[in-house]
Amino acid sequence: MEWVQQLINGISLGSIYGLIALGYTMVYGIIKLINFAHGDVFMIGAFVGFYAITGWGLGFFPALLLAMTVCAILGVLIERIAYKRLRNATRIAALITAIGVSLLIEYGVIYVRGAQPEAYPNVLPNKSFEFFGAQISSQSLLILSVSIVLMLILQFIVHKTKIGKAMRAVSHDMDAARLMGINVDNTISATFAIGSAMAGAAGVIFGVYYTKIEPLMGIIPGLKAFVAAVLGGIGIIPGAMVGGLVLGVVETIVSALGFSLWRDAAAFIILILILLFRPSGIFGKNAREKV
Amino acid sequence: MKKAKGFWLFLIVSIIVYGTVQFLISAGILNSFYSNTLIFIGINIILAVSLHLVIGITGQFSIGHAGFLAVGAYISAIFTMKLHLPFPVAILVGGIVAALAGLIVGIPSLRLKGDYLAIATLGFAEIIRIVFLNIDYVGGAAGMQVSHLTTWTYTFVCLFITILVIMNFTNSRHGRACISVRENEIAADAMGINTTFYKVIAFALGSFFAGIAGGLYSHNFYIILPTNFGFLKSFDILIFVVLGGLGSLSGAVISAILLTLVSTFLQDYPETRMILYSLVLIIVMLYRPQGLMGTREITDFFGKWKSAKGGN
Numbered sequence: 001m002e003w004v005q006q007l008i009n010g011i012s013l014g015s016i017y018g019l020i021a022l023g024y025t026m027v028y029g030i031i032k033l034i035n036f037a038h039g040d041v042f043m044i045g046a047f048v049g050f051y052a053i054t055g056w057g058l059g060f061f062p063a064l065l066l067a068m069t070v071c072a073i074l075g076v077l078i079e080r081i082a083y084k085r086l087r088n089a090t091r092i093a094a095l096i097t098a099i100g101v102s103l104l105i106e107y108g109v110i111y112v113r114g115a116q117p118e119a120y121p122n123v124l125p126n127k128s129f130e131f132f133g134a135q136i137s138s139q140s141l142l143i144l145s146v147s148i149v150l151m152l153i154l155q156f157i158v159h160k161t162k163i164g165k166a167m168r169a170v171s172h173d174m175d176a177a178r179l180m181g182i183n184v185d186n187t188i189s190a191t192f193a194i195g196s197a198m199a200g201a202a203g204v205i206f207g208v209y210y211t212k213i214e215p216l217m218g219i220i221p222g223l224k225a226f227v228a229a230v231l232g233g234i235g236i237i238p239g240a241m242v243g244g245l246v247l248g249v250v251e252t253i254v255s256a257l258g259f260s261l262w263r264d265a266a267a268f269i270i271l272i273l274i275l276l277f278r279p280s281g282i283f284g285k286n287a288r289e290k291v
Numbered sequence: 292m293k294k295a296k297g298f299w300l301f302l303i304v305s306i307i308v309y310g311t312v313q314f315l316i317s318a319g320i321l322n323s324f325y326s327n328t329l330i331f332i333g334i335n336i337i338l339a340v341s342l343h344l345v346i347g348i349t350g351q352f353s354i355g356h357a358g359f360l361a362v363g364a365y366i367s368a369i370f371t372m373k374l375h376l377p378f379p380v381a382i383l384v385g386g387i388v389a390a391l392a393g394l395i396v397g398i399p400s401l402r403l404k405g406d407y408l409a410i411a412t413l414g415f416a417e418i419i420r421i422v423f424l425n426i427d428y429v430g431g432a433a434g435m436q437v438s439h440l441t442t443w444t445y446t447f448v449c450l451f452i453t454i455l456v457i458m459n460f461t462n463s464r465h466g467r468a469c470i471s472v473r474e475n476e477i478a479a480d481a482m483g484i485n486t487t488f489y490k491v492i493a494f495a496l497g498s499f500f501a502g503i504a505g506g507l508y509s510h511n512f513y514i515i516l517p518t519n520f521g522f523l524k525s526f527d528i529l530i531f532v533v534l535g536g537l538g539s540l541s542g543a544v545i546s547a548i549l550l551t552l553v554s555t556f557l558q559d560y561p562e563t564r565m566i567l568y569s570l571v572l573i574i575v576m577l578y579r580p581q582g583l584m585g586t587r588e589i590t591d592f593f594g595k596w597k598s599a600k601g602g603n
Contacts, residue, residue: 032406034406034409034410082573082577085577086576086577086580089576089580090580091352091405091406092346092352092533092537093576093580095352095406095409096529096533096572096576097572097573097576097577099526099529099572100569100570100572100573100576101569101573102569103526103565103568103569103572104566104569104570104573106565107562107565107566107569108566110562111562111563111566223413223417226410227414230407230410261421261424261425262421262425264417264421265417265418265421265422268414268415268417268418269414269418271410271411271414272399272400272411272414272415272418275400275403275407275410275411276399276400276402276403279403279407
């Protein structure tokens with residue numbers, strides 16, 4: 001019965017990875033950039049949620065919405081200021097700029113408020129009930145349902161709305177989309193806004209679930225979410241979700257087997273195996289290289 | 292003929308630099324803070340130049356260089372502290388083991404390109420760090436005590452050899468093959484160059500010198516911790532190379548000297564240092580993506596009397 005418990009923990013962790021991975025995968029799908037600053041947007045989301053709950057006394061859902069809005073604006077700002085002029089630059093220049101933006105956000109936050117961690121307030125009712133002998137807290141159920149709802153909304157936006165259609169067109173062929181009259185710049189900004197909003201939501205959820213946040217908390221979940229995105233097939237939205245869940249479950253199993261110090265290594269070993277044997281990911285199609 | 296002349300000039304300049312600094316240290320004019328800073332600059336130059344070979348010359352984007360630094364640091368520390376072998380042997384063994392690690396990492400991952408290669412090397416570096424974190428023989432998370440053995444002489448000799456080897460490698464037939472891989476891998480392949488071989492060779496050579504730097508690094512600090520070799524360290528090395536100009540050896544050297552000095556004087560304000568670092572990085576990438584020197588070398592600026600002699 002302990003296994004059911006671990007599985008549920010893994011799914012909760014995995015849904016957080018999945019939410020962050022969505023932003024990575026959308027941005028990579030559209031401008032082929034690994035947005036290293038994405039993990040730090042996640043951190044900003046956690047802090048906005050924290051200050052909204054403790055400072056203004058907001059509830060969970062208003063804080064979640066506020067964090068998503070702030071992160072969406074931050075994502076668009078990062079894109080407009082740092083990444084926009086690099087659209088035709090080399091990959092290395094873009095990647096290094098992303099690393100720079102990431103460091104700037106991390107140490108900017110430390111400079112403003114110090115490096116000390118904060119304890120997240122308990123905003124959700126915490127009841128637990130039995131399910132096949134496993135203890136499930138209402139908190140983790142709520143977190144899981146919030147993640148699922150957010151992903152359904154994202155699926156709806158991408159597949160049923162005009163901006164979603166524009167996003168798919170731009171990621172397919174940017175030049176052709178521009179010739180068809182799509183405003184490519186606005187579409188890319190919208191992608192950043194949606195992806196960053198997801199990361200912000202993940203930040204608040206992470207804070208509520210793990211109760212401790214700090215300015216450098218975004219680095220490791222950010223990298224792991226990238227692993228999740230690669231695992232599912234980068235650029236494919238359902239892939240990011242599945243990759244996140246798989247990674248969360250694997251990590252929890254590794255910890256449960258008593259190798260908790262090796263937990264972080266497990267994610268990177270998965271990454272390397274995937275890159276070597278199936279670089280296009282679980283859901284990806286093999287693309288042939290053209291000269 | 293011309294190359295030999297350049298070599299003698301380089302030798303004379305380095306002997307003068309070494310002699311002056313050694314004289315100042317032994318005469319007591321430079322106190323231990325300054326001599327430590329000089330050693331640290333030397334180590335950082337070795338790191339920058341070794342990564343320059345991988346990124347700048349061969350064009351393979353590796354952001355996991357701290358992993359090989361960690362291998363060199365730990366292996367050489369084991370050789371001096373646990374096996375009680377002399378320090379030069381330990382440095383050499385550290386370099387060789389790091390080169391082997393480079394081969395093990397490089398052979399599978401160099402099939403990847405661009406972003407994927409970057410992420411794979413980052414992943415490997417993290418795995419190396421976690422492995423050291425979990426081995427109790429080297430102290431695990433608590434770190435390992437290492438005696439202070441690094442001197443200016445050791446650092447300078449290693450630095451001299453590193454720059455000489457990498458300079459000569461770049462100017463050799465193999466170096467030109469590596470440059471052709473950087474410029475266009477498919478074209479290089481079509482011209483009959485074994486691209487995989489040259490990528491792996493450059494990677495292993497870069498790892499070897501990173502391991503040498505690791506040996507000097509660990510014996511300069513009294514204690515080594517796995518957290519010293521996280522990806523922030525990799526980014527530090529990357530910044531030297533990128534800021535100096537991808538493909539410019541002298542650029543990497545100059546930016547390693549400048550940035551080490553800046554971070555030494557800002558070490559009481561670590562946040563300010565990182566904010567400055569990141570701003571410089573973003574601004575350079577936005578307005579001068581080729582780095583400070585581009586692919587030129589500092590000797591190119593003395594081009595007048597050089598071109599008067601004909602040649603290239």
